[in-house]
Amino acid sequence: MTLINENFTVHTKGNTDIVDLTPQIRNVVYNHRLQNAVVYIYAQGSTVSVTNIEFEPGLLVDFPEVMEKLAPSNVDYHHDEMWHDGNGYAHIRASIVGNSIHVPLIDGVLQLGQWQQVVLIDFDNKARARKVNVQIVY
Numbered sequence: 001m002t003l004i005n006e007n008f009t010v011h012t013k014g015n016t017d018i019v020d021l022t023p024q025i026r027n028v029v030y031n032h033r034l035q036n037a038v039v040y041i042y043a044q045g046s047t048v049s050v051t052n053i054e055f056e057p058g059l060l061v062d063f064p065e066v067m068e069k070l071a072p073s074n075v076d077y078h079h080d081e082m083w084h085d086g087n088g089y090a091h092i093r094a095s096i097v098g099n100s101i102h103v104p105l106i107d108g109v110l111q112l113g114q115w116q117q118v119v120l121i122d123f124d125n126k127a128r129a130r131k132v133n134v135q136i137v138y
Helices: 022-030 057-070 078-083 088-097
Strands: 003-012 017-020 037-043 048-053 100-106 117-122 128-137
Touching (some): 003 117, 022 117, 022 128, 048 088, 078 088, 088 117, 117 128
Antiparallel strands (some): 017 117, 037 100, 037 128
16 A cells, blocks of 8 residues: 655635635646555645535535525634633534545546536635645556
């Protein structure tokens, strides 16, 4: 088994900012000219997530609206009492979605559906620079 580790930084606006990572992931993977592997994508931080979604205008509105219903930003959280940073909701949202995914690489092609993109979602209440790790196992 061989591992390749790479990373890049994404600058976000926070507040459930959704950023399409697919072009960066493809660049990392295709630069190695591999045929078959597993590609792991991981975002560092407890208020950020990585998932896949159809990156289109409707879902870019729907997703934040659903997250606001699941973990409202205008509710008092015990985390906020402890740290006074007002982002307890962001931790909850990131925990629900998760901060990593994996995508198979088969016959040199990332196995993403036609309407499927890899996205980073920054739930924090401020702009951030987010480090994304890509690990390729083959």
